[in-house]
Amino acid sequence: MRPQADPILMTTMRLPFIAANWKMFKTVHEAVVYAKEFRGAVKDVDDVEIVLAPPFTALHAVAEAVRNTNVGVAGQNLHWEREGAFTGEISAAMLTEAGAEYVIIGHSERRTYFGETDDTVNRRTLAALTAGLTPIVCIGETLDERDAGQTLDVLDRQIKGGLDHLTATQAALLVIAYEPVWAIGTGRNASPEQAEDAHAHIRTRLRQWFGAEAAEQCHIIYGGSVKPGNIAELVVQLDVDGALVGGASLDLRAFAEIVSKSRRAKV
């Protein structure tokens, strides 16, 4: 069950959502050591939705380590078929059985290195929703696209293609991660204004395509060089509902600080 914002205390119905994308880092042992210490570091945080996305090999062990805590677990990808001859892939049911409640879909590294397209993002998103997993769908423009003034067109294409056939009810459950490719792993984060411009545009499109209620409930989080030093100025933006953190999430102190600095920022 995903935690809900307290409608009386919060001006927005969306709790901040902070996720760690560990990418291809951490062995099972390293991941479990982290998870056990991390759950203690954030145990009193009841106003942030917190998620760890370990590599597949460590998923089950991390899920066990954070079971019955306020920390959830995500896969980093899934295949859209239920099962079959798809060497190297894993299914939604495999993820849920291993303890995942979330799954990252369409990360730019998958788009760049592994041939992910808006069509495959769409198939994976529908499969995740059907299985009861919360998709964290990644979109974002390259530097060339930004420089050419194409950012909003790229986002429109990725949202339209990636979220095709979803119902409004399904769209409301989504987490959309705006991750400008030029900000990932570069140390150069989008400015709060750049992030808010993109996020507000995404929410406008969600409103047009799925209705006002879905647009209000959907979390739109930012990813790209998020650190303890810049999270507060990002999540204070009206449409920035949290962050998907790569490099800085590998250090549990830094990630716990990012979680704590995103708390109640919107009250």
Ligand code: 13P
């Ligand atoms: P960095 O935080 O290392 O820039 O990575 C962002 C990212 O890709 C999260 O999915």
